[in-house]
Every structure is written in C-alpha cells, then in structure tokens.
Amino acid sequence: MSHKTIKMALVESLEDLTERDLEKFRHQLLDRREEPRVRRRAVEGKSLLDLTDVLVSTFTEEGALPVVVQILQQIGCNEEAQKLGEITVGHWLQAAEGFRGSTGLDNVHTLLAISGLSDDEHFSLSRWFATI
Structure with missing residues (x-):
C-alpha cells in the first residue's frame, strides 16, 4: 500500500486532468x-x-479530499x-485509530463509499471501523 500523503x-489527481477539466474544476470550486x-x-x-495549497489551507488535508x-x-x-479514493484509503485506514469517537469516522465512511471497493470489501471495512 502506498504511503502517499493526501496532498x-x-x-497527482489534478495533474491527470485536461486543461478543460481543470478549468471546470476551478469553476465548480468557486461555485460551491x-x-x-x-x-x-x-x-x-x-x-x-498553488491550487492544492489553497485546497489544503481552506479545507485541511483530510477535508479537501471529499x-x-x-x-x-x-x-x-x-x-x-x-x-x-483508492489512493488515499490507506491513509484513512492508518489514521482510523485517531478517529475513535470523533466525526472523523464520517469522513472515513464517505471515503469508503467513493473508493470503488466492492460491496463485500466496503462492508468488511465498515464493520471494522465500527469496532474502533
């Protein structure tokens, strides 16, 4: 599993966008x-x-992801x-211990929902998170 930071x-995700999609991204960001x-x-x-720095400084690293x-x-x-979602699910799994009893678990479940995991994988991880 990669030890890549969310930032x-x-x-890398923004680098994969075409110029047109990046412009749409900026527009949607401003329209939130x-x-x-x-x-x-x-x-x-x-x-x-710079755009990534704005995202992280505005929403925090974890908050920028969703x-x-x-x-x-x-x-x-x-x-x-x-x-x-797939790249960063490892980060959430590693950080899950720090989320006990906090609203951070909501972010973990959101990430799992968008991660593209199969229903069985999602269910297993959701059950695991419920135990911490």
Missing part, C-alpha cells in the same frame, strides 16, 4: 455554496501546486475521483 494524491468558500483570486492563474472527489464527480471525472 500529494490531490496534486458550502462554507468555507474559496475566493476567485485564490485560484485564478495559479499552478496545480471536496475534490465531489467536484471531480460533478464535472464527470469519475475515474479520477475513484482513483483518488
């Missing part, structure tokens, strides 16, 4: 109605690394969204 996985919101000035004309996956799905980049 690095975000960078939920807080916290991202300002246009923070993303216009920025590099992928936001990015959701936006990727909204713009029709489902393969990238699934790949991002």
Whole structure:
C-alpha cells in the first residue's frame, strides 16, 4: 500500500486532468455554496501546486479530499475521483485509530463509499471501523 500523503494524491489527481477539466474544476470550486468558500483570486492563474495549497489551507488535508472527489464527480471525472479514493484509503485506514469517537469516522465512511471497493470489501471495512 502506498504511503502517499493526501496532498500529494490531490496534486497527482489534478495533474491527470485536461486543461478543460481543470478549468471546470476551478469553476465548480468557486461555485460551491458550502462554507468555507474559496475566493476567485485564490485560484485564478495559479499552478496545480498553488491550487492544492489553497485546497489544503481552506479545507485541511483530510477535508479537501471529499471536496475534490465531489467536484471531480460533478464535472464527470469519475475515474479520477475513484482513483483518488483508492489512493488515499490507506491513509484513512492508518489514521482510523485517531478517529475513535470523533466525526472523523464520517469522513472515513464517505471515503469508503467513493473508493470503488466492492460491496463485500466496503462492508468488511465498515464493520471494522465500527469496532474502533
């Protein structure tokens, strides 16, 4: 299993987008109605690394993941969204011990739901998380 950070996985996912899809991603990011919101000035004309820094500083590293996956799905980049979920599921498994009794478990279950795991794998991991 890869020991890739979420931030690095975000960078790699955005690198896989075409220029048109990256522009759609920026547009959807700016169009989000939920807080916290991202300002246009923070993303216009920025590099992928700068855009990733904005995502992490706005949403935190763990919080940026579901936001990015959701936006990727909204713009029709489902393969990238699934790949991002698969890359980072290991991070959540390793960090699960720190989530006992916290809302972090909601993020873990969200990640599992979008990770592309089979129903049996998802059920097994969900049962495991319920025990911690």
